[in-house]
Amino acid sequence: MFGTEIHWTTFFYLLIDTVIVLFAFYQSRKLNRNSLKRFLYLGLLFIAYNASGGFLPTESFPGPLIIQYIITYGVAITLCVYIVYYLYKEYDFVVLAFRSSIRNLAIVAFGGFIILYLIPYFFTTSLNTARLLYTVPISIVAFIFLGIFYKRISHPKNPNSFIVRRNKLSIISVTAIALLPICTVIGDYQWITFTIMNIAFYAISVIEVDRHLFFLENKNKLYEVFLFNKGRTEAINESEVINGNLTRREIEIAVSILSKLSYKRIAEDLYIAESTVSKHASNIFKKTGVKNRTQFTKRFDSK
Structure with a gap:
């Protein structure tokens, strides 16, 4: 579309996410809640993810091609880490045993990108090699994290329907994060990758609507x-x-x-x-x- 790499589905998600963010912005001005501001940041990251991943790479972008991949990977990694942070901050989902779990997750993600992607690329100048060296081990780490997360919040004691719905939707969001590296390994199929990732945003949006209704009730x-x-x-x-x-x-x-x-x-x-x-x-x-x-x-x- 528009003479760029963006797929129509990615552009559609970009529009939907923008509408959600504008509505959240209106509500945040009206209610002045910190949690709504965090949701705004989340929405803005999804917009940046859809835009950077959809429009890049492009020949009209100045500088070497690797800069464009650093931008797209950097936005994607930031988004994934922030989703986990959001679930931790909003719903007390402490997945790992130590309080620095979010920081350590960010270190693993960004450190792995430098060591397993950028360094191999500068030695081999092969984007495919660098992508495989980074995404395969990150996929393993992501699914281990998903397993821990699922085990942490899916026990059946005294089920509360509101909390059960929230936890199921949160699992969907974290599953999308875990699937992202695999989608990257498979190839550049925007309609698959961006659909999976945007489902994470829509799941969290449903959680927030459900929570608002719970408060009203x-x-x-x-x-x-x-x-x-x-x-x-x-x-x-x-x-x-x-x-x-x-x-x-x-x-x-x-x-x-x-x-x-x-x-x-x-x-x-x-x-x-x-x-x-x-x-x-x-x-x-x-x-x-x-x-x-x-x-x-x-x-x-x-x-």
């Missing part, structure tokens, strides 16, 4: 919490109920606490550690001016 339990937290006595609209000082993860924990669930049960429902629930609960109590769970439920229990 449980707004009655949180009305008094946000009313107190904002120091108001007048009525507040739905967007303000959702837009309190609590993070969206803290809102989920608050809903569970007001539903009389134990920390252990909340941890099992949300597929996170009980200590993580306790940490979020402490932040909730601090922000709402109470000392403990008992005071919280007495003050904010729905009538």
Whole structure:
């Protein structure tokens, strides 16, 4: 299309992603939520991925061909790492046993690109050789990570339908990341590669829509919490109920606490550690001016 390498499917995804990002930008200006800003960054990375991978390489680009591949691979690697970071930050998906897992994942991805792709290319001047040397071992690492991720969040204890949906969609997103190196090995088939990767973005978008609906469904339990937290006595609209000082993860924990669930049960429902629930609960109590769970439920229990 347009005298470039971009396939019509990639251009279509580019348009869809742009619409989603513009809508998210409008919502972020309206609600001023940090989590929406993170979603915006994610969407912008997908736009950059579709644009760079779709339009490059091109003969009209100045400089050596390898520069174009550095750009496309760099954007793709950044996107994959950010998806994992997003899942970690938004949903507490700590996949590996150490807190530096995101940083180490980035080091492996970018370090591997330098050692296994760029250095072999400068010695052989063969893009195919460099691509194979990089993508094959990265594929193995990616599927090991996928296996750990699946095992981490797919246990069946006390299934909560909202969380189960989220986890299944998150697995789809991480699977797309794991498949990207394989798609690169297979060859330059944009309609396959970009379809798989954009499914990851759409899965996360569905998670965010589902989470917003979950908040609306449980707004009655949180009305008094946000009313107190904002120091108001007048009525507040739905967007303000959702837009309190609590993070969206803290809102989920608050809903569970007001539903009389134990920390252990909340941890099992949300597929996170009980200590993580306790940490979020402490932040909730601090922000709402109470000392403990008992005071919280007495003050904010729905009538």
